Amino acid sequence: MPQMAPMNWLSLFISFSILLLMINSMNFFSTMNKSPETSTNKINKPTNWKW
Known part of the structure; x- marks a missing residue:
């Protein structure tokens, strides 16, 4: 289309x-907010192996 x-x-x-930057930033911030919640849940659940 050189015309x-x-x-x-x-x-x-x-x-x-701008569209690419917006999509990338939304993807980055949506995944960044979910990771600390899952890591704290794993830490707060101790496994008790005593019978």
Whole structure:
């Protein structure tokens, strides 16, 4: 598509870059918040092997 103006390519690049950054940041922060909860639950459950 060489007929397109360079401004259109620039706006597409900026919009897709912002979309990529938003998706990556949402993915990072959603997984980061869940990891400490699971690690504290594993620590707080002691296994009692005494019969």
